[in-house]
Amino acid sequence: MNCESERQSLLTQIEELADPTYQSGAEMVMRTSLKMYGVRVPDLRGIAKRYRQAHKKIELDELMDLVKALWNGDSQEERALAMELLRQYRRAILHLTWNHFDRWRYKVDNWGLTDLLGTKILAPWLQADPVQRLGHLEELVSADHLWSRRLALVATVPINRSDPARAIPERTLALIDRVKAERDPMITKAISWALRELSKTHPARVAAYVEANRNALAAHVVREVNNKLQTGLKSGQVRAKGE
DSSP states (O other): OOHHHHHHHHHHHHHHTOOHHHHHHHHHHSOOSSBOOOOOHHHHHHHHHHHHHHOTTOOHHHHHHHHHHHHTSSBHHHHHHHHHHHHHTHHHHHTOOHHHHHHHGGGOOSHHHHHHIIIIIIHHHHHHSHHHHTTHHHHHHTSSOHHHHHHHHHHHHHHHSSOTTTOOHHHHHHHHHHHTTOOOHHHHHHHHHHHHHHTTTOHHHHHHHHHHTTTTSOHHHHHHHHHHHHHSSSSOOOOOTTO
């Protein structure tokens, strides 16, 4: 397989799906130094799905070379597509090493890529070997790099979401303890998200934590998490039936 030829073919598909109107809106809500073509997430997933259908027997080394080439691209969409390809070939996620994440985390500079990497790639990798791998979350949350700290928090979201037996409440709350005094919105929003998801499996633990730390946490975190606990919604606004 000619890796560069494959990357160029995928990039051509990205360019063909570029939407200037969507690009303008995306640039307003997600600041990044990366080039942005303005391709919607479902369209990127479509590119990745079609690639898998056409390359069902691709060798793992070839796939990882292509993923690396896309990560080395200069656009938001190339790096997002690299992760969408990994999601299509889920077996590849299990073969990743910490060195992959250690390189990739410095190639994200916005919440979109961070959250995709954290929830769809890092989280399942951690869950595949929690004893050996969950400790990397402490390394991330103690980093000077803002997006590494957010990455640690958002990676807990799918882990804590649905199965109390596999949730990691103690570790999640310890991670939040490390950054609860920060006021960068990229961190406070991630704290709120992590606590709200943890509340689905361990509501009493979350309620007790928020009450004990209400003066240390950002005000919107306390409000959103308490709303979630009381109404099931971040906003706390429950629509009447028929509205």
